[in-house]
Amino acid sequence: DGGITQSPKYLFRKEGQNVTLSCEQNLNHDAMYWYRQDPGQGLRLIYYSQIVNDFQKGDIAEGYSVSREKKESFPLTVTSAQKNPTAFYLCASSPDRDQETQYFGPGTRLLVL
Amino acid sequence: QKEVEQDPGPLSVPEGAIVSLNCTYSNSAFQYFMWYRQYSRKGPELLMYTYSSGNKEDGRFTAQVDKSSKYISLFIRDSQPSDSATYLCAMSRPRGSTLGRLYFGRGTQLTVWP
Numbered sequence: 001d002g003g004i005t006q007s008p009k010y011l012f013r014k015e016g017q018n019v020t021l022s023c024e025q026n027l028n029h030d031a032m033y034w035y036r037q038d039p040g041q042g043l044r045l046i047y048y049s050q051i052v053n054d055f056q057k058g059d060i061a062e063g064y065s066v067s068r069e070k071k072e073s074f075p076l077t078v079t080s081a082q083k084n085p086t087a088f089y090l091c092a093s094s095p096d097r098d099q100e101t102q103y104f105g106p107g108t109r110l111l112v113l
Numbered sequence: 114q115k116e117v118e119q120d121p122g123p124l125s126v127p128e129g130a131i132v133s134l135n136c137t138y139s140n141s142a143f144q145y146f147m148w149y150r151q152y153s154r155k156g157p158e159l160l161m162y163t164y165s166s167g168n169k170e171d172g173r174f175t176a177q178v179d180k181s182s183k184y185i186s187l188f189i190r191d192s193q194p195s196d197s198a199t200y201l202c203a204m205s206r207p208r209g210s211t212l213g214r215l216y217f218g219r220g221t222q223l224t225v226w227p
Contacts (some may be wrong), residue, residue, distance in 0.1 A: 004156075006156075013116050014174040029218050033214075034216055040121055040219060041219060042119075042201065042217045042218055042219035043157075043201070043217040045214060045215075048214060058214070063225055088154075090156055090157070092156075100145040100147070100162075100215065101147065101158070102215060103159065104149075104156035104157045104158065106156045107153060107154070107155065107156050109154075
């Protein structure tokens with residue numbers, strides 16, 4: 001099956017802890033994206049990557065970090081500097097650097113203990 | 114002012130009704146217009162995709178773009194309870210100008226009751 005997988009489905013973070021959300025795609029897409037979704041606020045772009053070993057900050061990158069060592073993988077780390085991390089995190093990919101249609105994974109819900 | 118405005122609703126209609134969902138935008142450079150459907154606790158799925166102005170029809174769904182008014186619409190005919198979801202509009206600038214990022218509306222929550 002081709003698609004985007006995210007894990008875990010639910011994640012709990014303690015105060016001061018860094019946590020990493022996984023995103024994998026087997027669609028052979030070049031570009032990958034991370035969004036945060038809060039109730040009533042739509043999707044906000046955290047980071048995006050157009051090619052391996054390159055990524056750019058989105059609108060709300062503070063407190064987050066990413067890496068893109070492989071085409072298939074784009075993990076997101078929520079650091080302790082992110083003071084309000086509780087949200088639904090969505091990963092997406094698109095077929096080429098300028099492709100406007102994005103395909104989303106099932107999401108990870110992050111909760112703070 | 115946000116670049117993309119969308120009324121969050123909620124919108125509640127009876128089964129069989131025609132549903133109209135809308136977004137307005139401020140950036141005249143937007144060329145690609147999308148509608149995504151998101152069921153509760155799931156990732157969004159691409160529903161409709163339109164380039165520039167005009168209409169596009171796919172089954173019970175019709176997407177309209179009016180660039181002169183900076184206004185896009187999604188119509189759902191013969192709505193079904195399975196259409197109950199949040200509908201997100203999204204748009205982007207021409208290819209090559211901004212590395213493919215999308216600008217999303219807040220989403221409209223739709224409930225179709227039997």
